[in-house]
Each structure stands twice: as C-alpha cells, then as structure tokens.
C-alpha cells in the first residue's frame with residue numbers, strides 16, 4: 001500500500017510521495033501480523049524497531065510511535081523518506097509471504113510527522129558530567145554518535161567543515177526525495193540533547209586529532225564521509241564538465257539559479273546518484289538527458305523504481321556504453337562520441353574489463369557533462385593524525401568496535417564502509433558511541 005509517485009511534486013521539488021492519511025495509517029498498521037522476534041526490526045541496521053512503532057500505531061498510540069522512532073534513530077524522520085526499505089525491513093516483512101509487505105517507511109513518516117506536528121516534548125539535555133568527546137563531521141554517522149553520547153551524559157562537540165548540519169542528506173539529496181522539514185526536525189532533536197556544533201570548522205591538518213585528545217577531549221569519533229568525487233581524465237580541461245557533488249549541491253542550494261532549458265545533459269554513471277542527477281536535470285528543463293553507463297540496463301546498480309522513474313521522465317539510457325572521445329570548441333564540450341561495450345569476463349563491472357564493440361559508434365550533442373562515478377574520502381583524512389591507518393583510497397580501518405589503530409579514536413559511516421546508506425551510518429554511530437562509553441568507563 002505505497003502511495004504512487006506524484007510527477008507534479010517532482011517537478012516542484014516537493015517530496016514525490018504523499019504522506020499516509022490517518023485512515024491509511026490505521027489500515028496499514030492493522031495488516032501487521034505483530035510478529036514475535038519481528039524480522040523487520042532485526043533487519044534495521046540502526047535498530048529503529050519498526051515492529052514496536054507499528055504496534056503502537058495499531059493501538060492508536062501515535063505519540064508513543066513517534067517517541068520510539070526518535071529514541072532509536074536520531075535521523076528517524078530522514079530515514080522515513082530515503083531508507084532503502086525494500087532491501088531491509090520491508091524485504092524481511094512476514095506479510096510478503098501473503099501479499100505486499102507492510103509500508104514501513106510510510107508508517108514511519110506518518111508517526112515522525114505526527115510527533116513533529118503535535119508537539120512531542122523536546123528530548124532532555126544530557127548532564128555533561130562524564131567528560132568531553134569530539135565528533136568530526138555532522139553527517140548521519142556523527143549526528144548519531146553525538147546523540148547517543150549526549151544521552152549517556154558526555155559533553156559532545158561536533159566539528160563540521162560546512163555551515164550546516166546533516167551531511168549528504170542536507171547538502172545533496174534532492175528535495176523531491178527528502179523534505180527539508182524532516183532534516184530540520186532531526187537536527188532540532190539533536191540540538192535539544194545539548195550537543196554543540198562548531199560550524200565552518202574543518203579538521204584537516206597533521207596531528208589535529210591528537211591535539212583534540214590533548215585539549216581535554218577524552219575520545220574522538222571520525223564521521224567525515226566521502227567528499228572527493230572521482231573524475232575521468234577525459235573531461236579534465238572542460239569548463240562545462242562537472243561532478244555530481246557540485247551539481248546536486250548547487251541545485252539543493254538555489255535551483256532557481258540553474259537554467260537547463262533547451263540544453264542537452266549527459267550524466268556519466270549508472271547508480272542511484274546518477275539517477276538523482278539525471279532526474280534533477282530533467283526537472284530543471286533540460287531538452288535531452290542522457291545517462292551513459294558501462295553496465296547494461298539489467299546490470300545498473302540503481303534500483304528498479306529509480307530506473308522506472310527515469311524512463312517516465314524520458315531520460316535516454318545509453319547503458320552498456322563508453323565515451324571514447326570528447327568533441328569541443330576551445331574549453332567547451334559540444335558533444336560526445338562513444339561505443340557500446342561487452343564484458344571480457346562476466347560479472348566484473350570495471351572499466352578495465354570492458355571491450356568496445358566495433359560498428360556500434362554513436363555521437364551525441366551535449367552542453368553539460370555531470371560525472372557520477374563514485375567518491376572517496378577527502379585528502380585530509382590521511383593527515384588527521386600521524387599514523388592513522390587507512391587504505392590507499394583513504395578509507396579508515398577500524399576494529400569490530402569501531403576503534404581505529406589510535407587508542408581513543410573511533411570512526412564510522414561512509415569513511416569506514418566506503419559508501420552505504422544513512423541508516424547504516426546511524427547504526428555505526430550508535431555502536432561506536434557504545435564502544436566509546438566502554439572505553440572511557
């Protein structure tokens with residue numbers, strides 16, 4: 001019982017699904033089997049406990065449901081919009097054996113919005129009597145770790161390089177997928193706990209983490225995510241080639257200033273981020289939007305629903321294809337030439353395994369190229385503290401308890417898992433907070 005996607009909402013950059021009405025929420029929660037040892041709850045990396053909040057909704061305890069979500073997941077409102085539930089709680093829902101799974105994200109959104117609209121009491125400030133802890137990065141991992149530590153009465157300061165809190169969801173995820181109010185509500189809950197955020201505070205030079213430790217912070221959590229996009233050398237010297245971070249950030253900040261009317265846009269990449277970029281370009285009036293990916297249509301990493309949405313918006317898929325040449329006038333790309341590819345070895349979706357097929361040449365007129373081919377941690381990660389163990393891409397190595405090789409320094413979220421989901425980052429932040437508490441006690 002999902003609400004259908006509303007294309008007019010997407011065009012207006014409003015959340016693409018309507019919220020469930022009270023009647024819908026009652027009906028949907030009544031379909032729940034109230035499973036013992038509920039598989040939906042076990043499948044949530046952040047421990048949001050859908051079985052519990054659905055049971056509360058079913059027995060008309062709407063505020064109780066909102067409290068459960070907020071207590072278990074400081075980004076509970078954000079997750080209600082963008083969590084890939086079809087691969088997590090909804091996939092495991094016992095009702096699947098009979099009919100469509102329970103619409104868990106819809107119920108989560110209903111309960112979280114009920115709590116916001118009907119004045120759930122603010123979360124209580126922690127006592128701050130267990131010592132100071134520093135968190136680097138105010139994204140989902142950092143917010144979650146900070147919230148759990150504040151609840152355990154630590155005095156938590158987040159150092160954030162940007163001027164806002166929320167990480168990727170706040171900076172990049174398009175408004176037609178995630179409402180501004182949801183992010184703001186989750187941030188408000190974090191601040192109510194007494195967490196301090198120092199904005200425009202990039203931690204980046206050699207030994208800065210060790211300085212924090214000698215400055216009275218008893219432990220440090222690193223949740224800096226992935227901020228450096230991969231780019232293809234082919235596009236290096238052109239002013240109308242960009243990366244998805246710059247593209248999506250500028251749209252999120254001031255879409256009114258971006259005019260793509262009459263332009264042809266080529267998105268390079270085939271994952272969810274490429275689809276977000278392609279849909280955004282289409283909604284901003286681009287004449288043609290091409291999505292060029294090495295993977296063939298049935299191999300694209302993006303979800304089926306995202307691909308269907310892109311088809312509905314007439315995005316042209318050049319899947320199983322590779323750009324071979326850039327056509328340009330001075331430093332401006334005017335077109336792309338490419339060829340279809342086949343894989344040398346099956347199921348190895350990397351450029352080195354692609355073989356161009358003779359006679360499949362194509363050529364496209366293009367005014368803007370957006371590269372959405374992945375990200376890695378920022379360069380400063382390797383400099384955080386002399387000797388902090390990372391792999392060659394800058395991904396931080398941690399033990400099972402999220403502790404790095406430096407005692408007292410913990411890490412989690414995308415900078416550790418290489419890029420996953422908001423709910424995974426929240427789960428990492430929570431578990432790291434438990435480990436920090438054990439370490440300090």
Ligand SMILES: Cc1cc2nc3c(=O)[nH]c(=O)nc-3n(C[C@H](O)[C@H](O)[C@H](O)COP(=O)(O)OP(=O)(O)OC[C@H]3O[C@@H](n4cnc5c(N)ncnc54)[C@H](O)[C@@H]3O)c2cc1C
Nearest residue numbers: 137139140141161167168203224225413414420421422425
């Ligand atoms: C376009 C896009 C769409 C996505 N869609 C979804 C989705 O639909 N569902 C989903 O679950 N996931 C989605 N993801 C993935 C999800 O956003 C990430 O997995 C999640 O944000 C990771 O959280 P994090 O806290 O580890 O990192 P981030 O969200 O990257 O947060 C890191 C924070 O650290 C700050 N920081 C970085 N370096 C420093 C420094 N040196 N000093 C101080 N601060 C620093 C950054 O400014 C940022 O605020 C999407 C990602 C992208 C890019």
Ligand code: SF4
Nearest residue numbers: 032033035040093094
């Ligand atoms: S698994 Fe499905 S049916 Fe069972 S408690 Fe969770 S939502 Fe309800």
